[in-house]
Amino acid sequence: MVARNVGLALALVVFAATRAGAQDPGQTMPNPQAMQMQVQRIAEQRPREAEAAARAFLNLISMQRGQGSVETNVAWLESLKANDLGAYWQEVAQLTVQFDVVQNLVRRDSTRAALVTQLFGLEYMARTLQRAYRAAADTQREQIRSQIEKVIAAHFDYENQLRLFEIKDIERRLSEVRAETQRRLDKRAEFIKFAVDDIIRDAVRPR
Structure with missing residues (x-):
């Protein structure tokens, strides 16, 4: 339960950043609640195709x-299968x-998709180290804690890169809104005349 929550908690910031970068406003990234469901x-239905998808993602x-290597990452998963189904x-x-999530994102923004893949990979490491910490002797826990700290620090840095993309998106959109506002101000008389003419035409149109 705790290991699952690590991934979901860390994923919250991923969706906040990637949603702003979606090129198609009709397609939004799933929210963390939908993802958890x-x-x-x-996890309950255990479809076999999910095992293949999980291993394909570890390969990516x-x-x-x-x-880390795909052999190491898959070995962690296989060890879990043998010890705690x-x-x-x-x-x-x-x-x-x-x-x-990554497959949906890569079709719209490959740069963000690569960053999200890094984030999810680090979350996988964090969950694996969390389980190792739980099972470790007291003499080993400080070393594992240090490893977890490095993983979370790297996650923070990749997250920040996503936030910088988000800032650029907001600044670009703000620039567009400002330009459109100025255009309307420059053509104020034309906009007003067009609206008035449209109202008059509608008023005299045969019913």
């Missing part, structure tokens, strides 16, 4: 800088839903 459904994650399916569900 989908994760829970997959492993292609990113600093995310419930936690395994929770992890599979989380990865499957995140993979779907």
Whole structure:
């Protein structure tokens, strides 16, 4: 339960940033609540195709800088399958839903999709280290805590990159609104005349 919440809590900031960058206003990124419901459904129903999707996503994650080898990442998942089937399916569900998010995003913004993949990969590391911390002896926990701190620091930095994209989007939109406002002010008389003429035409139109 705790491991799942790490991923969902960290994902909150991802959606805040990626939603602003969506090129198609008719398609929005799923919100964290919808994502959590989908994760829970997959974890309960355990569809076999989700296992393939989770491993495909780990393969994609492993292609990113600093995310470790695909063999190591898959080995973590296989170890979970052998030792805790419930936690395994929770992890599979989380990865499957995140993979779907990335696939939807990459069609609109490949740069943001790469950043989100990095974030989700770091969340996978955080969940894995969290489980390791829980099972570790006291003498090992400080080292694992240090590893978790490095992962979260990297997550923070990638998150900040997404926020910078969001700022640029807002600034661009603000510039467009200002330009349109100035255009309307420059042509104030024309806009007013057009509106008045339209009202008069409608008034004398045969009913």
